[in-house]
Amino acid sequence: MMKREKNFPRMAEVAKLxxxxxxxxxxxxxxxxxxxxxTLARIHAAIERTGYVPNAxxxxxSAGGGGKTITALIPTVxxxxxxxxxxxxxxxxxxxxYHLVLGETGYRSEEExxxxxxxxxRRPEGFLLTGVTRSLRTRDLLKRANVPVVETWELTNxxxxxxxxxxxxxxxxxxxxxxxxxxxxxIAFVSGPSRNNERARRREIGYRRALKxxxxxxxxxxxxGAPAAPQVEDGAAILPEVLAEKPxxxxxxxxxxAVGAIQEAKRRGIAVPKELGIAGxxxxxxxxxxxxxxxxxxxxxxxxxxxxxxxxxARIKGEPAPQLSAIPFAIxxxxxxx
Amino acid sequence: MMKREKNFPRMAEVAKLxxxxxxxxxxxxxxxxxxxxxTLARIHAAIERTGYVPNAxxxxxSAGGGGKTITALIPTVxxxxxxxxxxxxxxxxxxxxYHLVLGETGYRSEEExxxxxxxxxRRPEGFLLTGVTRSLRTRDLLKRANVPVVETWELTNxxxxxxxxxxxxxxxxxxxxxxxxxxxxxIAFVSGPSRNNERARRREIGYRRALKxxxxxxxxxxxxGAPAAPQVEDGAAILPEVLAEKPxxxxxxxxxxAVGAIQEAKRRGIAVPKELGIAGxxxxxxxxxxxxxxxxxxxxxxxxxxxxxxxxxARIKGEPAPQLSAIPFAIxxxxxxx
DNA sequence: GGAATGGATGTTACCGATAACATAGATCGA
DNA sequence: TCGATCTATGTTATCGGTAACATCCATTCC
Numbered sequence: 001m002m003k004r005e006k007n008f009p010r011m012a013e014v015a016k017l018x019x020x021x022x023x024x025x026x027x028x029x030x031x032x033x034x035x036x037x038x039t040l041a042r043i044h045a046a047i048e049r050t051g052y053v054p055n056a057x058x059x060x061x062s063a064g065g066g067g068k069t070i071t072a073l074i075p076t077v078x079x080x081x082x083x084x085x086x087x088x089x090x091x092x093x094x095x096x097x098y099h100l101v102l103g104e105t106g107y108r109s110e111e112e113x114x115x116x117x118x119x120x121x122r123r124p125e126g127f128l129l130t131g132v133t134r135s136l137r138t139r140d141l142l143k144r145a146n147v148p149v150v151e152t153w154e155l156t157n158x159x160x161x162x163x164x165x166x167x168x169x170x171x172x173x174x175x176x177x178x179x180x181x182x183x184x185x186x187i188a189f190v191s192g193p194s195r196n197n198e199r200a201r202r203r204e205i206g207y208r209r210a211l212k213x214x215x216x217x218x219x220x221x222x223x224x225g226a227p228a229a230p231q232v233e234d235g236a237a238i239l240p241e242v243l244a245e246k247p248x249x250x251x252x253x254x255x256x257x258a259v260g261a262i263q264e265a266k267r268r269g270i271a272v273p274k275e276l277g278i279a280g281x282x283x284x285x286x287x288x289x290x291x292x293x294x295x296x297x298x299x300x301x302x303x304x305x306x307x308x309x310x311x312x313x314a315r316i317k318g319e320p321a322p323q324l325s326a327i328p329f330a331i332x333x334x335x336x337x338x
Numbered sequence: 339m340m341k342r343e344k345n346f347p348r349m350a351e352v353a354k355l356x357x358x359x360x361x362x363x364x365x366x367x368x369x370x371x372x373x374x375x376x377t378l379a380r381i382h383a384a385i386e387r388t389g390y391v392p393n394a395x396x397x398x399x400s401a402g403g404g405g406k407t408i409t410a411l412i413p414t415v416x417x418x419x420x421x422x423x424x425x426x427x428x429x430x431x432x433x434x435x436y437h438l439v440l441g442e443t444g445y446r447s448e449e450e451x452x453x454x455x456x457x458x459x460r461r462p463e464g465f466l467l468t469g470v471t472r473s474l475r476t477r478d479l480l481k482r483a484n485v486p487v488v489e490t491w492e493l494t495n496x497x498x499x500x501x502x503x504x505x506x507x508x509x510x511x512x513x514x515x516x517x518x519x520x521x522x523x524x525i526a527f528v529s530g531p532s533r534n535n536e537r538a539r540r541r542e543i544g545y546r547r548a549l550k551x552x553x554x555x556x557x558x559x560x561x562x563g564a565p566a567a568p569q570v571e572d573g574a575a576i577l578p579e580v581l582a583e584k585p586x587x588x589x590x591x592x593x594x595x596a597v598g599a600i601q602e603a604k605r606r607g608i609a610v611p612k613e614l615g616i617a618g619x620x621x622x623x624x625x626x627x628x629x630x631x632x633x634x635x636x637x638x639x640x641x642x643x644x645x646x647x648x649x650x651x652a653r654i655k656g657e658p659a660p661q662l663s664a665i666p667f668a669i670x671x672x673x674x675x676x
Numbered sequence: 677g678g679a680a681t682g683g684a685t686g687t688t689a690c691c692g693a694t695a696a697c698a699t700a701g702a703t704c705g706a
Numbered sequence: 707t708c709g710a711t712c713t714a715t716g717t718t719a720t721c722g723g724t725a726a727c728a729t730c731c732a733t734t735c736c
Contacts, residue, residue, distance in 0.1 A: 007484040008461070010722060021686055026724060036684060051482045056459035057405070058722035061395045061691050067460065069439075077421040077428075086415045090442050099456065101407075102440040104428050118437065121394035122405065123346070144389045146345035232626065259627055288570065289597055289627050348692060359716055364694060374714060396692035399721050 009050040017046035029054060060123070069099045070312055071119045072128040075107040078229045080284050082130065084301030085152065085308075089128060092309025098125070105130070107196045113138050120145055126312035128305070132156040132163060133198045148315035150308040154199055155326060162315075164308045164325040168199045171297050171329045172206030175251060175279055178331050180214050182338045184249035184277050187211070188242050190222040190261075191253045192230055203253050203281070219245045224257060232286075235260025239268075249277035249337065255284045255296055262290050262336060277337040292335030300327040347388040355384035367392060398461070407437045408650055409457045410466040413445045416567045418622050420468065422639030423490065423646075427466060430647025436463070443468070445534045451476050458483055464650035466643070470494040470501060471536045486653035488646040492537055493664060500653075502646045502663040506537045509635050509667045510544030510591070513617055516669050517587050518552050520676045522615050525549070526585035528560040528576060528599075530568055530592055541591050541619070557583045562595060570624075573598025577606075587615035587675065593622045593634055600628050600674060615675040630673030638665040 015022045020039060028035045028043040035043070046052075060067030072089055074082040090100055103119060105112040112129075116138045119127075126148040132155070142149050142160050149161040156163055172189075179187050189207045194200035204221060211218050222242055224234045235257030242250055242261075252258040258280030265272050272278055272292055280287060283298035307325050314321040353360045358377060366373045366381040373381070384390075398405035410427055412420040428438055441457060443450040450467075454476045457465075464486040470493070480487050480498050487499040494501055517525050527545045532538035542559065549556050560580055562572045573595030580588055580599075590596040596618030603610050610616055610630055618625060621636035645663050652659040 007482060012722085022723075023687080023725095024685060027685085030724080034684075039684080051479060053455055053458045053479065053483075055399070055461060055722055057395045057399045057461055058691090059459075059724070061393070061399055061693085062722075062724040064691065064724090067395070069460075077415055077424045078418075080416075080418070080421075083415040083418075083421050086440075087442070090415075097456075099460075100440055100442075102424075102438055104425070117391060118435075120391045121397075122407075122437075123393060123395055141389060141391065144345060145391075232623065256623075263627075285570065285594075286624050286627050289601075289624050291629060350692085360693075361695095361717080362715060365715085368694080372714075377714080393692055396721090397694070399723085400692075400694040402694090402721065 085305035088302040088305025168202040169206035172203035176210035188247035236264035255280035423643035426640040426643025506540040507544035510541035514548035522587035570598040574602035593618035
């Protein structure tokens with residue numbers, strides 16, 4: 001029946017060594033106040049001697065539910081903004097003793113579906129998901145699971161449970177309007193792949209809305225069909241194409257592209273920001289390193305993770321948590337725009 | 339006794355709906371060939387209707403052991419190089435259906451001790467740890483657990499189980515020697531906090547060894563006592579102090595500091611690389627964005643994660659896996675040095 | 677001094693699944 | 707035609723713990 005698990009000593013071993021039953025050992029670990037001091041000491045000595053580590057799987061199963069884990073699904077840890085979210089989440093979880101289980105979807109929604117099901121099998125006590133659009137089946141599964149779920153990096157009125165984010169549409173709208181306010185008239189827009197990225201789509205909508213409101217000309221919209229992570233070179237490569245539209249400013253939806261474009265513009269002798277203004281999105285570390293420093297939209301990645309974590313924990317403890325938490329973004333003016 | 343878990347339907351519900359016993363449902367999921375086709379169909383229909391998701395906790399407990407999870411402990415996801423490692427690990431694990439549980443130690447070894455114990459409780463099938471020095475207790479715990487363990491980002495002859503990394507000492511030595519080869523004579527060394535970072539210590543040793551071998555003067559060694567994540571500003575802030583040693587080159591053990599130093603040098607009208615050569619470590623994205631572009635040591639973060647993952651999986655399957663995998667680093671010459 | 681009280685520990689049942697063995701029909705060969 | 711063999715499914719015990727209730731003994735109080 002080869003059922004015994006690997007090499008771990010069991011509570012029974014500890015109990016025997018301490019001359020008590022397993023239940024007393026269990027108590028010693030979960031509510032030591034109920035155990036006599038000398039018994040406690042014997043048990044701890046036995047734990048030390050055996051190298052006992054409780055089996056959380058068994059504990060969670062018995063206690064009925066997840067073993068203090070929260071699952072986070074993000075597109076990729078490669079992208080600093082999601083890494084920020086993880087850091088924020090981790091910071092919120094640590095003091096409460098919760099652990100983080102991480103999954104990367106690679107921006108693919110089928111992968112997300114598969115991961116949600118797989119992770120649900122581990123009965124986490126909460127979920128952090130990236131974005132707000134997902135398959136019906138996944139929504140349904142999560143709703144039935146009746147577990148705190150936070151969707152992030154966007155806002156919606158119909159979350160599965162809770163949302164923590166900001167409006168990507170408004171962020172792009174505001175940046176576009178801000179550029180117009182600085183005197184730019186022909187503002188081009190370059191987006192990352194939007195096929196599986198609703199956030200990219202919303203930004204495009206915001207950009208369009210701003211142009212319309214301001215009566216500015218709608219230029220052709222460019223999309224970089226990069227496979228996975230954005231690369232600086234992609235921004236450089238697309239610049240000539242965009243220039244054909246004769247823009248006086250270009251708004252990239254990623255700092256990475258924007259940086260590449262700045263470098264390429266310099267190589268071509270185009271004066272930034274005088275002849276061409278360039279703006280990015282995300283406010284990554286490189287934004288302050290390029291010259292001229294990049295004007296961009298600062299997004300609250302870490303805060304999103306932290307607030308999401310706090311909300312999940314609140315829900316677990318039965319405390320109230322807001323269904324929608326809007327975290328402000330901010331336009332950071334630097335030298336790549338007038 | 340409120341033991342029932344949250345809201346999840348159990349296998350029993352599915353079984354009743356399909357008119358079979360739980361064992362048949364269990365078989366339908368784990369070895370469908372043993373179940374009659376029409377029974378299988380009824381069971382799948384029942385699963386669909388109930389929204390059943392198997393409880394992996396119970397399954398793993400019964401089957402005796404971890405439920406296809408690998409635990410990785412890294413200092414922080416904020417640092418791109420560790421994020422790379424995670425991406426590599428994740429890529430190795432995904433095709434085999436293994437999941438990644440992530441813990442951040444914040445460079446604190448007590449935190450690592452606590453996390454190892456906590457995660458061990460979840461009976462993962464493998465561990466990836468960062469670095470090769472750790473408390474005896476943790477080593478002991480992991481050895482007893484008899485689970486594949488890969489230590490990373492450094493090399494050692496006495497791993498707990500396996501190591502995947504490169505020699506930080508050699509990397510720093512080689513960069514120092516390379517700088518000397520470019521004609522620099524007074525090479526300063528600026529390190530991040532080394533108190534809880536053995537990799538920083540090893541690099542310092544490598545630097546010193548190179549100087550001695552080459553007969554170059556040993557300058558004062560500088561340490562940036564940054565609290566957590568390195569900041570560009572830290573590199574700028576320390577430059578004046580370092581300049582007091584009259585170096586003709588400075589080797590920073592992080593690109594981030596090096597970038598700050600380049601910017602500060604430019605502000606002060608110091609010509610890089612003519613008057614002052616600057617080298618970094620890690621080869622982050624910013625290295626190609628600063629001007630002049632940064633000479634640095636490229637470290638194989640992603641490969642480390644990938645190989646570590648492959649090795650863990652091999653061990654799990656009982657296949658042989660190397661105790662030591664040395665992954666090459668590379669010196670990348672750019673424009674911040676002669 | 678005996679009942680009431682309370683602290684320390686033991687017993688029993690159960691969490692949700694799976695391994696191993698058992699059993700009922702169907703199929704098959706001599 | 708009848709036992710042997712195979713298929714599909716059921717039964718029982720168990721994984722490693724924990725909740726709830728039971729028990730035992732030492733105090734405490736009138």
